[in-house]
Amino acid sequence: MIKKVWILLLFSFIGCATAQRKGIYPTITNFVGSTDFGKYKRIAVLPFSDAPYAPQSGQIIQGLASQVLAQLGFEVAERSRLMDILQEQKMSASGLFDIDQSIKLGKLLGVRAIVVGEVGQYMTQQRKTDTTYFPTVNFYTGEQFYVPIQGKQWMESYVSLSVRILDVETGALIYSGSGQFEKGLANPPQQIAERILGEILAKWFISPGACGFSMDSIDKSTIKKIINGSPAQKAGLKIGDKILKINEKKISPNISKFEWGSIGYGYPGEKKIFQVKRDNEIFNIEIIMGSREEVFKNWKPKK
Numbered sequence: 001m002i003k004k005v006w007i008l009l010l011f012s013f014i015g016c017a018t019a020q021r022k023g024i025y026p027t028i029t030n031f032v033g034s035t036d037f038g039k040y041k042r043i044a045v046l047p048f049s050d051a052p053y054a055p056q057s058g059q060i061i062q063g064l065a066s067q068v069l070a071q072l073g074f075e076v077a078e079r080s081r082l083m084d085i086l087q088e089q090k091m092s093a094s095g096l097f098d099i100d101q102s103i104k105l106g107k108l109l110g111v112r113a114i115v116v117g118e119v120g121q122y123m124t125q126q127r128k129t130d131t132t133y134f135p136t137v138n139f140y141t142g143e144q145f146y147v148p149i150q151g152k153q154w155m156e157s158y159v160s161l162s163v164r165i166l167d168v169e170t171g172a173l174i175y176s177g178s179g180q181f182e183k184g185l186a187n188p189p190q191q192i193a194e195r196i197l198g199e200i201l202a203k204w205f206i207s208p209g210a211c212g213f214s215m216d217s218i219d220k221s222t223i224k225k226i227i228n229g230s231p232a233q234k235a236g237l238k239i240g241d242k243i244l245k246i247n248e249k250k251i252s253p254n255i256s257k258f259e260w261g262s263i264g265y266g267y268p269g270e271k272k273i274f275q276v277k278r279d280n281e282i283f284n285i286e287i288i289m290g291s292r293e294e295v296f297k298n299w300k301p302k303k
Contacts, residue, residue, distance in 0.1 A: 024185070026196045030177035030203045037205065037262040040113040040167070040174065043069060044077035044106055046097060048117045048161070057122035061161055064194050065115055065201070072205050073258025077109045085109065099171060106168035113165050113174060120160035121180070122189050126153065156184030159192040163200050175204045207265040209289035210296065211272070213237060219253045220260075230295050235287040238278065245275035 034040075045066045048058035066076045085108050091101065097116070106114040133146035160180035167174055177200035185192055212230020216222040223241045226233050243251045249263045266272060268291040275284055 024181065026179045026181050026199050028177060028179040028196075028199050028203060030175070030200065031173070032175055032204060033172060034167075034174045035204075035207060035262075035265070037258065040165075041073075041258065042075045042077070042111045043113045043115060043165075044082065044109045044111040045069065045115040046082070046102055046105060048119050051119040051122040054119065054122040057119045060122075060190060061117065061119050061193055061197065064190070064197050065117075065163070068194075068198055068201055069115070072201070073256055073261070077111055081109060099166070103166065103168055103171055106166075112168055114168060115163060115165050117161060117163040119193075120162065120178075121158045122161075122193065123159075124155055124157045124189055125184070126155055155186060157187060157189040157192055158184050159189050159196060161193065161196060161200075163197070165204070177201070177203060205261050205265075207267055208292050209266040209268045209270055210292040211237075211264075211287050211289055212295045220255045221251045221253045227295060231287050231290045235274075235285050237274070237276065237285060237287070240278070242277040243274055244277055244282065245273075247273055 045062050048061045048065075050056065050058040063079075066079065070076045082105070085105060089105075089108075091097070091105075097105070102114055102116050106112075132149045134149055135144060135146055137144050158180075160178070162178035163176065164173060165175040166172065179196040179200050181192065181196070210230070211232045212227040213223050213232040214225045216224045219242075221243050223232075223237060223239055223243065226237060226239055245251060246263050251263065255263075266289045268289055270289045272287050272289065273284055274287060275282065
């Protein structure tokens with residue numbers, strides 16, 4: 001399941017199959033304050049504030065955010081523990097916390113970062129076209145009259161939300177993002193929210209830079225494939241190379257997706273020093289990361 005979700009995240013995340021087929025994507029705005037994922041591995045998701053006229057929508061988004069972060073490899077504080085602390089502190093679970101209260105909760109939970117946010121819209125509306133009247137004539141009397149033609153009816157869902165991730169120790173903003181689809185969709189609002197939330201968090205955890213290689217599924221420190229024209233190929237990496245370190249951080253054969261996200265991802269123009277073992281020789285290779293879009297345009301998936 002985790003493997004499936006990870007793959008889908010790389011290309012647009014889960015949910016909204018109808019929207020995906022038509023090439024409809026949410027509009028996402030975001031700010032990255034820190035990409036030190038290793039430091040913030042233990043994290044807590046607080047209840048989001050509800051959308052107008054949508055009670056419990058904040059708790060729905062809280063659950064979805066916890067699920068997404070857990071699938072990415074974060075250690076998410078249990079909701080039951082959060083509720084216990086809220087009761088102990090005599091605080092409401094509505095999500096209407098100020099920053100000081102939120103940070104206090106994070107410290108009580110023993111996490112390094114907290115996720116807070118707001119649900120702007122969470123609603124489903126019935127849409128329909130007006131009834132039209134088709135003119136016709138009575139064959140026997142010649143009298144003109146109108147035949148009503150019922151308009152089409154359908155349901156449209158609207159969801160918008162924003163997310164902020166804060167450092168518990170300093171209160172600094174680590175990441176923020178917001179998103180929505182530009183028009184209503186026929187999918188249920190929870191499915192739309194899952195898609196938007198996945199896109200928001202993917203822009204933090206899966207950065208826009210790429211080197212252009214993939215690792216072996218068993219020994220995750222060994223290069224299995226290199227994309228033609230990629231920064232990895234231009235720098236001299238070869239299939240079969242074993243990566244020992246990236247910027248002095250060790251790469252183990254069983255490295256987790258979370259650890260790889262902390263070490264292997266980056267931004268276009270960012271320099272990474274790879275310590276590589278090839279034919280019993282160990283040496284360093286400098287790679288300047290390219291944009292994911294440019295690197296993967298030369299990637300040809302297996303048919």
